[in-house]
Structure formats: C-alpha cells, structure tokens
Amino acid sequence: MRVIRKGCGKPVVGVVGCLHGDEIIGKKVIDWLDKVSLAKGSLILILANEEAIALGKRYVDADLNRCFPGKSDGNNEEKIAAKMLQELKDCDVVLDIHSTSAVTENFVVVTRHPELVGKVPLEKVVWMGDFGKNSALIDFVNGVSIEFDERTGFQKVVDTIGVCLCNLGLLDGAAILEKQEHFVVYDVMKKDSSPVLKNFEKTVIKNETFYPILFGEKAYTGILCLKARRKIKKFIFP
Ligand SMILES: [Zn+2]
Numbered sequence: 001m002r003v004i005r006k007g008c009g010k011p012v013v014g015v016v017g018c019l020h021g022d023e024i025i026g027k028k029v030i031d032w033l034d035k036v037s038l039a040k041g042s043l044i045l046i047l048a049n050e051e052a053i054a055l056g057k058r059y060v061d062a063d064l065n066r067c068f069p070g071k072s073d074g075n076n077e078e079k080i081a082a083k084m085l086q087e088l089k090d091c092d093v094v095l096d097i098h099s100t101s102a103v104t105e106n107f108v109v110v111t112r113h114p115e116l117v118g119k120v121p122l123e124k125v126v127w128m129g130d131f132g133k134n135s136a137l138i139d140f141v142n143g144v145s146i147e148f149d150e151r152t153g154f155q156k157v158v159d160t161i162g163v164c165l166c167n168l169g170l171l172d173g174a175a176i177l178e179k180q181e182h183f184v185v186y187d188v189m190k191k192d193s194s195p196v197l198k199n200f201e202k203t204v205i206k207n208e209t210f211y212p213i214l215f216g217e218k219a220y221t222g223i224l225c226l227k228a229r230r231k232i233k234k235f236i237f238p
Pocket residue numbers: 019020023097098099
C-alpha cells in the first residue's frame with residue numbers, strides 16, 4: 001500500500017485507487033492528483049493493493065473490498081484493509097475509485113452516507129442496501145465508491161473526480177450539480193439463465209420489474225447482475 005499526503009488542514013479527503021489490483025484507472029487518478037495543486041484542505045491518496053497490481057490481478061488472497069475492517073495478522077488483503085483504515089481515520093470524506101468490465105453509465109455507490117452522493121457529478125446513484133455485506137471500505141469510512149465503465153476516457157474520469165473535489169472545496173471551480181436518479185439493490189440474478197440485459201434499463205422478467213446493475217461484470221462468477229428498484233420521486237434512503 002502506498003500513501004501520499006498533500007496539502008494541510010480541513011477538509012481532509014481520502015482518495016483510494018486500486019482496491020482491486022486490475023482496475024488501473026485508480027492508479028492513474030492517484031498519479032494525476034499527486035500533481036494537482038490544492039486551493040484548500042488536504043488529500044490522502046492511497047494506492048491500495050500494490051501486490052495485486054504487480055500481478056495484474058483483482059486480488060492476491062481475497063477480494064480486498066470484502067475484507068474490511070481487516071486484521072493486522074491476516075492475509076495480504078486483510079492486512080491492507082487494517083492499515084488502510086488507520087491511514088484514513090482522520091478523513092472527512094473518502095472517494096473510492098473502481099472500474100468495471102460492464103457496459104454501463106458511470107455511477108456512484110453508497111452504503112451508509114447518502115448525503116455525499118450529491119458531491120459526485122454522476123446521474124446514477126446505486127444504494128447497496130444489505131448487499132454490501134458490511135465488509136466494504138465504504139462501510140467503515142464516510143465515503144462513496146465511484147464505478148467507471150473501464151472504457152471511459154481518462155479525461156472524463158479526472159473531470160469527474162475534479163468536480164467532486166471542487167464540490168468538497170479542495171479545488172477552485174464552480175460546483176456542477178447533477179440531477180440524480182436513485183436505484184436500490186434488493187436482490188441478485190444468478191447466472192443460471194442467460195438473458196442479455198442493459199444496465200439501468202427497465203426490465204421485466206416473469207412479471208418482475210427491475211433495473212439491472214453491473215450486468216457484464218467479469219469479476220462476478222455466479223452472479224449475472226444485481227437487481228434494483230428505481231426510486232422515482234423524492235428519495236428517502238432506507
Ligand atoms: Zn472494483
């Protein structure tokens with residue numbers, strides 16, 4: 001795990017890249033942020049799973065984003081998780097950057113801190129509800145995950161992260177507020193059938209209406225996609 005600290009004072013924003021070693025956009029964002037000059041506050045940049053990055057794999061022993069809060073005497077990922085929470089403990093906000101093999105609109109993932117989603121200039125918001133299993137990074141810090149389709153260009157990715165940092169007060173610039181659509185995951189679809197689905201598009205199968213999320217994610221072995229309901233009017237998080 002590599003940690004870079006820059007700036008001083010509040011707010012303290014943590015940016016985590018490569019919780020999954022094969023999602024290399026996180027490393028590119030960290031390298032970019034390392035060179036950016038801040039208007040205010042501090043950044044704690046964490047390149048999470050260097051061992052997995054070196055292997056070009058998602059993880060070494062276990063999925064790091066299922067290992068929190070971690071163990072100081074555990075396996076590779078459990079040790080990283082424990083160290084990472086120590087490094088991030090003074091953060092006011094944490095942004096956790098991921099990429100997906102799914103063809104999808106980029107989206108924000110939230111488990112516990114819905115108030116943060118408005119800081120991220122993306123239209124789609126996915127509430128994981130009980131499906132995060134209470135072992136993801138954002139279950140233990142005041143943060144959100146941002147999921148980019150891996151085909152997204154680098155400039156678009158850094159523009160999105162840059163606007164987040166403007167909205168959080170670390171960079172100068174006008175805040176861009178997106179009108180957001182909220183989706184709540186309530187179940188998973190197993191890989192025992194093979195319909196072709198489109199992420200975030202209303203789908204009806206056997207009288208069940210749902211919105212597929214992360215259909216096409218290669219890292220999901222037994223799961224075809226997550227199933228979500230769309231919250232149309234005034235959204236109240238469960
Ligand atoms: Zn990931």
